[in-house]
Amino acid sequence: MIKRLRKIIKNILRYEVDIHKNESLKKIVGQKSELLILGSAPSINLLNLNRLDDKFIISTSNFHEHKDFSSIKPDIQVFAASH
Known part of the structure; x- marks a missing residue:
């Protein structure tokens, strides 16, 4: 699952993605x-993080x-490995 997520995130960062049209992302x-x-x-x-209930959060x-x-x-x- 992590490899699949990594690939999806790379695609998100390259392009604007509609998560409801992307079938593999929609499943997650x-x-x-x-x-x-x-x-x-x-x-x-500095951010107000109180209203995130309807968001899928990756920290x-x-x-x-x-x-x-x-x-x-x-x-x-x-968690990333420390350098």
């Missing part, structure tokens, strides 16, 4: 309205340390 995202990828840069603290890096992590409940948390 389901009925959610949007797919968001959240990182752990300091600027994440990366140290996002699990964010103060609202348990209420945001990302659908997928991706």
Whole structure:
């Protein structure tokens, strides 16, 4: 599943993708309205992350340390190997 997700994310980053027309992405995202990828840069603290219930959330890096992590409940948390 991770390899498939990686391929889908690469395609999303290259092109604007309608998640409801992309069958492989639709299977993963389901009925959610949007797919968001959240990182752990300091600027994440400037965003209002309270209304993400209808979004499919992929969080990366140290996002699990964010103060609202348990209420945001990302659908997928991706950990990268440290450098």
